[in-house]
Amino acid sequence: MGLDFSIVPSFAGPLLLGALWTVLLTVVSAVLSFLGGIALAVIALYGPWAIRLPARFIAWLFMGTPLLLQLFLIYFGLVQIGIDLPAFVAGVIGLGLHYAVYNSELIQTAILAVDRGQMEAARTLGLSRPQALVRVVVPQAVRAVVPPIGNNMIALLKDSALVSVIGVAELTLAAQLAIGRTYRAFEFYAAAAVLYYVINLGMEAVLRRIERRIRLSR
Amino acid sequence: MTQTPFVEIRHAQKSYGTLEVLRDVNLTVNRGEIVAIIGPSGSGKSTLLRAINDLDPLSAGEVLLEGVQVNKTLPPRAYEAHINEMRQHIGMVFQHFNLFPHLTVRQNVTMAPKLLKRLGEAEANRLAEEQLAHVGMLERIDYYPSQLSGGQKQRVAIARALAMKPKLMLFDEATSALDPELVEEVNQVMKRLAEEHMTMIIVTHEMDFAASVCDRVIFMDGGVVVEEGPPSVVFRTPTQERTRNFLRKYLEGAK
Ligand SMILES: Nc1ncnc2c1ncn2[C@@H]1O[C@H](COP(=O)(O)OP(=O)(O)OP(=O)(O)O)[C@@H](O)[C@H]1O
C-alpha cells in the first residue's frame, strides 16, 4: 500500500471542522491561561495565606504532573464527585490551568522586576497598593513577558492535541477518525500536521502584531 | 495668636539599622514658601523629603501638613485611607521621572484624578490638556513616554502631579538625570510654579537655581540641618564651617 493523498480532500470537511475546534480550544484556553496566570501571580506574591496556599497547591498540581493525567482527572475523575463537565470544558480547564501556572511563573518574575519607582510614583499620587498593582505594576509586567507567554501559547496549541483522548473532536481526533475509516495513517497525520502548522503560523502572526502594538508602551 | 505652619517637621529621626540618617531634624515651611534643601550626597536630603509624604516612614518624629499629622500611627486599614488622602495633597517629582511607560502622556495625567476624584472622561481630558499646556507639553498629549526626551518626561511628570491639585510639591533632584541642555526647560516650569506661589520643597544640587528661585535654603550634612536662611545669606556669608566647605567644593566642581 503506497502513499495516496488523493483520498484526503474527501475528508476536507471533517478535518477543517477539527481544525476549527482546535483553534477554538486553543483560543479559549489561552485566554484562561493568561487571565489565570495574572491572577495566580498576584495571589502568589500578595495574596493572604488563606488564598495563597490553595493557589500554590494548584500550581504544584498542574506543574508537577502530566497534562494527560490532569485531563483524565478533570474529565473522568470529577464525575465521581458529581462534577460532570462536557469534554470541551474539561479540556479548556485542563489546558488553561496548566498553562496559567506556567504564565504565572513568568508574570511573577516580571512583577518583581518592575522598577520600584513605579509603585512609588503611583502611591505618591494617592493610589492604594492594590490600585497601584492593578493600574501600574501588573500591566507593565504583563507587557514585559508577552514574547515568552506567546511561546507558551504555541506550546498550548500543540498540547491541545492531547484533548483528543477525552473525545473532543479537534484536529487530531478528526484525523484519527478519518484513519479509522480509510487506514491511511500517514496521509491523514500529515494532513493534520500541515493544518497545525498553518494554525501555528496564524498564531505567530497575531503574536507579532500584539508585540508591535505594545512596542511603544514599554 | 500663632498661625499653624503649613508644613512642620518635628524631631524627625530615621535610622537604617545602626545608621542614623536623620537626627532630630526640625523644619517649618510656610504657605507659598519655596525651600531648597542642599547638602552632600548621603546627607539625608531624599530621606527627609520622602518622609514628608511617608514614602520612607520616620523612625521617630512628626510631619504635619496644615496641622494634620501625616505620619499618624493608625491601624493598617485606617492608615491606608489616611495616607492615600494626605498624599493627594502632596505632589512629588522624582529624579528619574517615573512616568508610567504603558500609558500615554494623557493617561499618565488623568489616571489618578479619574480613579481618586471620580472625574469623568471629558472633565479628565480637559484637566490633562490644561495641565499639559501649562508645562508646554500639549502637543505630545497622545505620545508614550518612550517617545519623549528626558526634559519632556519630567515636565509631564510635573503635570501629572499638578493634576491632583496638590497644596505642596516635593522635588527630589528633578533635573539631575537630565542632559545639561534639557535642564533649563524643567527649571522654567518650576520657576513658573514658584511665581504662582505653589509651596515647594526642592532637593537640588543646582545652587544657581536654588539662589534664584528659593526663599530659603536648608543646608544638611550628616542627617542634621547645619544651617538655614535666605539664599543671599547661606550662599554668600554662611556662618558654619561645614557649609563653607560644601560650597567651596561645589564651586570648585563647577569650574
Ligand atoms: N533603604 C535604605 N537602606 C539603608 N540605607 C539607606 C536606605 N536609603 C538611604 N540610605 C542611606 O541613608 C543615607 C542618606 O540617604 P539619602 O538618600 O537621604 O541621601 P541624599 O542626601 O539624598 O543623597 P544624594 O545627594 O546622593 O541623593 C545614605 O547614607 C544612604 O546610604
Ligand SMILES: [Mg+2]
Ligand atoms: Mg537623594
